[in-house]
Amino acid sequence: MKSSRSFILQALFLFFTFSAHLTASAQTPTQAYLDYMSGLENYVQNDLYGKVSIILYDAEAAPSADDYIQFCKGVKAEIGQFYEQNSKGLLEQEKIGAQTFSHTMLLQLGELYLDRVQDLEPGQKLGFLDQYFEGIGLNSDIDRLSEDLSRSMMMTLHAAMGIPFGMPNTEVEAYINGMAEPKKELFQAAFILNDMLMLTGGYESSKNQVAGFRNSYPNSIYLADVNKSLSAIEKLKEGAVIENFSFVDLEGKSVSLMDYKDKIIYLDLWASWCGPCINTFRTKTPFFEKKLKGNPDIVLMYISIDEQPEPWKNYLSKNKMGGVHLFAGKGFEAEIMKYFKVWGIPRYLIIGKDNKIIDVNAPRPGDEAFEVLKDISGM
Incomplete structure (x- = not known):
């Protein structure tokens, strides 16, 4: 204890x-x-x-x-x-x-x-x-x-x-919907705000949630907080052009997302200390990389948020992987982490050509992610 x-x-x-x-x-x-x-x-x-x-x-x-x-x-x-x-x-x-x-x-x-x-x-x-x-x-x-x-x-x-x-679950929302007022109003507002914080369903889903809450509680004291959070994630809606973030590759050269504007990027945010990240690399990633091999339109991009570059380089030197490997550093204070409101890793995103957002909360490496990328690229 x-x-x-x-x-x-x-x-x-x-x-x-x-x-x-x-x-x-x-x-x-x-x-x-x-x-x-x-x-x-x-x-x-x-x-x-x-x-x-x-x-x-x-x-x-x-x-x-x-x-x-x-x-x-x-x-x-x-x-x-x-x-x-x-x-x-x-x-x-x-x-x-x-x-x-x-x-x-x-x-x-x-x-x-x-x-x-x-x-x-x-x-x-x-x-x-x-x-x-x-x-x-x-x-x-x-x-x-x-x-x-x-x-x-x-x-x-x-x-x-x-x-x-x-x-993912449906039980929590169902339980909240069964609450008595005014507690139901409070918890529904918190549920929607948390979904926006975690980008559970993306901007459009959050927009619909907020509209539903506004219809149910037009005079709610929590509307200002809900509306403010919705405005904050508007830049993350599908089709929005993201900022041109720059990182460092294994050779110390600066690499930006715009360098891959003609590609579809499957972006994997990870760190060497992240157990689930490493487990995915060992169990899912090799097969995922193999299935996508030969598709020139898709780039697998792995961005490390390790505080220092040594653990990142050390892991990759001992564990060979395909794709593009870049270093952001700064942990959860990295600009890309704050931009996409990332609160936990691994986190996956799909960025389309011309740096336009396709999915800010993409499926993990596996059959579902492969099918999504297959449809996007027309392979």
Whole structure:
């Protein structure tokens, strides 16, 4: 249990520091905001960690749902007090960001409890989640939705239902559609925002989702957040011309996407530390490359986001692969990752001739991807 505890608490801290940089990304944060987030980070690291550890992991058994909710209500009160004492000088948008991040932290605490009580049935976990939202007051408190908060809501719901986050499913949406109002409105908005964040169905799918939500809730307080996110992914719709990103090849030469404007690019974003990426290279990629061999219109392009080039070069020197190999570096901070809103790898895209988007969430290497490329190229 200790290793699990250490991992979960570390994940909470990493999530916190990551989100702290994003919350005010629409503008340059004020010093007041930086000080606020620094103080909140200090509270999480030096106070909250210990309290969560004691109540969830140091005891022989997990606390009752009622006891844990009471604990989290105390955490909420402490965060609220911190806000009252330290929010002076924040811009209005920064105040909104601080509040939505507080909600995200509370959701993370709820998910930690679900992890601790893994033996409970999904129905019992969903019952806790309902009780938690009501007891903490999140049902009434959440009046703005950020991408982080929406993702956290969906991750928590997936955890309660026992469904891996990020995997295609219909159960989560069906469960949300069965919720009572006003909770249904909140979770539908979060579901749509999360789909846009993950580009689950692409721009057109998101556009239809937003239109449906707008028809159902024309006066929703979440419409501004939903519309803003839709506008942000318009550049990723099918047929849009993408930016001409440049990378470095194995010989250190600069290579841009426009160098392949006369080709159809099947783009694979990966890193040497990514287990699923490497597993795909070993089990799927060789056959995929073989099936596409001889088609001059298609280029298999592998772009590494390793922080440093050495691991990338070392892997390729020991594992021969076809295709074009390029280095972006910078991990998830690479420009191409932010442009395409990539939150996890491997990620596959299909870029058509003249650098026009065909699919920003393409199938993995295999028969489905082959058939898609076959239809596009007319082979």
